[in-house]
Amino acid sequence: MSATPNPIDMAKYVSARRALDYVQDGMRVGLGTGSTAAWMVRCLGEMIRQDGLRVTGVPTSTRTAELARQCGVPIATLEDVKWLDLTIDGADEFDPDLALIKGGGGALLQEKIVATASDMMVVITDKSKQVDHLGAFPLPVEVIPFGWQTTKALIEESLIGMDVAGRSVTLRLNRDASYRTDEGNLILDLHLRRIGNPRQLALVLNQIPGVVENGLFLDICDVVIMGDADGGVEVRDINNGTVTYEKVDIQDDDNIFVAIAD
Numbered sequence: 001m002s003a004t005p006n007p008i009d010m011a012k013y014v015s016a017r018r019a020l021d022y023v024q025d026g027m028r029v030g031l032g033t034g035s036t037a038a039w040m041v042r043c044l045g046e047m048i049r050q051d052g053l054r055v056t057g058v059p060t061s062t063r064t065a066e067l068a069r070q071c072g073v074p075i076a077t078l079e080d081v082k083w084l085d086l087t088i089d090g091a092d093e094f095d096p097d098l099a100l101i102k103g104g105g106g107a108l109l110q111e112k113i114v115a116t117a118s119d120m121m122v123v124i125t126d127k128s129k130q131v132d133h134l135g136a137f138p139l140p141v142e143v144i145p146f147g148w149q150t151t152k153a154l155i156e157e158s159l160i161g162m163d164v165a166g167r168s169v170t171l172r173l174n175r176d177a178s179y180r181t182d183e184g185n186l187i188l189d190l191h192l193r194r195i196g197n198p199r200q201l202a203l204v205l206n207q208i209p210g211v212v213e214n215g216l217f218l219d220i221c222d223v224v225i226m227g228d229a230d231g232g233v234e235v236r237d238i239n240n241g242t243v244t245y246e247k248v249d250i251q252d253d254d255n256i257f258v259a260i261a262d
């Protein structure tokens, strides 16, 4: 590599590169959202350009759709393809069962629909996302704007009986205005610090009127790839029960990495 990448970019990059080993010619691939997923989209674009790989990408946000177009990744909607072979996405937290918190980038709704409609979900991360218990990262909950303060109050009330360590709920902002998702909805961030029973919480939240979806991804993720700054990856496969460590060969990656790092 002729540029010196910063350690965080390197960790994200190698996890994204390794995830593309799961992509085969002709696949329909869900394209996640966020800075780690963006590396995956760029690398996928390179594979299409250099190796003639044929794939159809289904983006999980307008941001990812735009990046995919820039990178020459052919895209379609979920309505077009109906079902996917694979989704590759980032996460905000993952636990030993590969349960996830997602939605830090605000795209949790499309991300959950796309991942659920996939035969396999591969999550690309770095060590900062690994936790023993979910909840240090605020849990995003997407709600419709109509009556959102009532929805927020109902969420706060529902948290009283829950096994969580914190109960404050805040409206996500984008500068001075409320943050809007691609669907025009709002995000409430639940500052729970520790989620004792993610399954119960997910069920309770999704029963509250006004809640569209929550950022807990349970029994959806198959593989987590955790990159490190030395170009190594730990690959955890929940179905095989395996955890392996390997170095990713990035000798020939100067073009893509230098172009983006610059």
Ligand SMILES: O=C(CO)[C@H](O)[C@H](O)COP(=O)(O)O
Binding pocket: 032, 033, 034, 035, 036, 037, 089, 090, 091, 092, 101, 102, 103, 104, 105, 106, 107, 108, 111
């Ligand atoms: O859930 C997400 C977006 O809604 C992202 O996958 C998550 O926020 C991780 O992002 P990054 O790779 O930038 O750390």
